[in-house]
Amino acid sequence: MFHIDHDDVDDLALGSYVVGTGGGGDASLAKIMLHEAIDQNGPVRVVDAADLDPEGLLLPIAVIGAGVGFAEKLLNGAEAERALTLLERHLDRRGVAILPMEVGGVNTLFPLVVAARLGLPCVDADSMRRAFPRLEMTVFTLAGIPASPCILVDAKGNTVLAETVDNTAAESFARSTVVAMGMFGVMSAYAVTAKQCLEYGIQHSLSYALELGRHVSAIQRGEPDAYDQLLRFAxxxxxxxxxxxxxxxxxxxxxxxxxxxxxxxxxxxxxxxxxxxxxxxxxxxxxxxxxxxxxxxxxxxxxxxxxxxxxxxxxxxxxxxxxxxxxxxxxxxxxxxxxxxxxxxxxxxxxxxxxxx
The missing domain is CATH 2.40.390.10 (CV3147-like)
Structure with a gap:
């Protein structure tokens, strides 16, 4: 276990851009939100899936849409809680931790904001360890885990819950929905247990992005051999x-x-x-x-x-x-x-x- 505090936010954002591979959206707003969440709730606890109840429900969260949507629209702050409350109600279970769906760009920091606001730990794992443009492109799909129920919420409070026949259909429904929402929304999909996350997810993705960001920060400070150290690490x-x-x-x-x-x-x-x-x-x-x-x-x-x-x-x-x-x-x-x-x-x-x- 470790904690994300104010001193980690900039480095985590830098690492998020590296694994975002050009996508994942601008994390500037998520940085502000995370600083605010830490001010109000203290450092965010990050845990390994192995440290949780194996049958505990993880609450996946992400933003979805084209990067231009992140730059032009603002969250109202209630989307994630609305989505996860609906997920818990639909499954008739309470979640034990927040799970990043994608460590890349804004989706690296946003789950930490949600975790801080809801008083839950965030799991040091995800389903990609990079950003991908399609919802079905996860290691959970490789393991045969369904994306649905898939829940999308926009800044106006419009909410959609989709139960789909497969994860490719989930992408199709989610993409058409987010277009109707103005190219930007908050999503929960791939609700898994801690045991499933440990068995099929990619572990330590947040700590990996944080370490990447520290190497990039060293490059920006002009430290000797910083590029070589980044290249060796990655x-x-x-x-x-x-x-x-x-x-x-x-x-x-x-x-x-x-x-x-x-x-x-x-x-x-x-x-x-x-x-x-x-x-x-x-x-x-x-x-x-x-x-x-x-x-x-x-x-x-x-x-x-x-x-x-x-x-x-x-x-x-x-x-x-x-x-x-x-x-x-x-x-x-x-x-x-x-x-x-x-x-x-x-x-x-x-x-x-x-x-x-």
């Missing part, structure tokens, strides 16, 4: 260092889609294109895929060390393109089938990322 590589030459972004079907093209700083003949669907999906250098989903692609500003979200990309930025291997569960045949490039309509196979090997 088994990552700098794949490309270039200047943003072109950006194409649009909101379609509940996602932010587009491409960003970079020209290499040392060799202008080299170019890289990164395709986006909320998150960075595939990086092509000179037309050849060099890293693909489910492995992670993230941008760090060369001058400032700031991890960049899709919405914060701008012409002329000088960026490191960093590749990181996904959690081992995503690199299995079943994980690749669920989240690899062919799932997103690309006629290419998964390109295994080698990390430091």
């Amino acid at each position: 088994d990552a590589q700098i794949l490309f260092t270039g200047k943003v030459a072109d950006i194409e972004r649009r909101v379609s079907g509940g996602w932010t889609k587009g491409t960003v093209t970079l020209e290499h700083l040392g060799d202008p003949k080299r170019t890289m294109r990164v395709d986006i669907q909320n998150e960075n999906l595939i990086a092509f250098e000179d037309g050849e895929a060099i890293i693909t989903t489910p492995d992670l692609i993230t941008f760090l500003d060369v001058e400032t060390g700031i991890p960049m979200t899709t919405e914060s990309l701008a012409y002329g930025q000088r960026l490191h393109v960093i590749g990181m291997p996904a959690h081992d569960l995503w690199r299995t045949p079943a994980g690749i089938e669920l989240s690899g490039p062919r799932t997103f309509g690309y006629d290419i196979d998964y390109v295994p990322f080698g990390g430091n090997a």
Whole structure:
């Protein structure tokens, strides 16, 4: 067990952007909310699933929608409690802890806000250890655990509960609902017990993001060897260092889609294109895929060390393109089938990322 206090918030946000792989939304508002929640309720207790009653119900929570929705709309503060109260009523059970559905972007910090407000611990685990654009892309789906009941709440108090035949249908219903909600909502899905989380979830995702953020913070302070230490910790590589030459972004079907093209700083003949669907999906250098989903692609500003979200990309930025291997569960045949490039309509196979090997 450990606690998240004020001194951890900035580092956790930095790490959340790294594993957010360009998506997951701007965590600025979640940072403010978390500081406020800590002021009012004290540091947030983070526990291992193994420390809880194995049959205890975990209460999953996340925000859902296109990143532009996070930037343009505000939460009213009651959405999560409304969603989780409905979940408990529907299941006729009380929850023992909050579970992050996705450690990536705003969904890294938001569950901690909810935990503080409800007086519950937050579990150091999730179902992705990165951000993914689709609800069915979780390790719980790989384990055959249903997403439903799936509950969505918007800032006006509109509430939808969906019971679906499978997790792909849950994504379809949730995505169409969040579009009707103005591209942004709060969601609970994949209600699991502590035992199921321990057996099928990805453990220590919050502490992993926090440690990533501490390494990024060291880069921003200009500490010697900070980049090397980050790359070693994450088994990552700098794949490309270039200047943003072109950006194409649009909101379609509940996602932010587009491409960003970079020209290499040392060799202008080299170019890289990164395709986006909320998150960075595939990086092509000179037309050849060099890293693909489910492995992670993230941008760090060369001058400032700031991890960049899709919405914060701008012409002329000088960026490191960093590749990181996904959690081992995503690199299995079943994980690749669920989240690899062919799932997103690309006629290419998964390109295994080698990390430091």
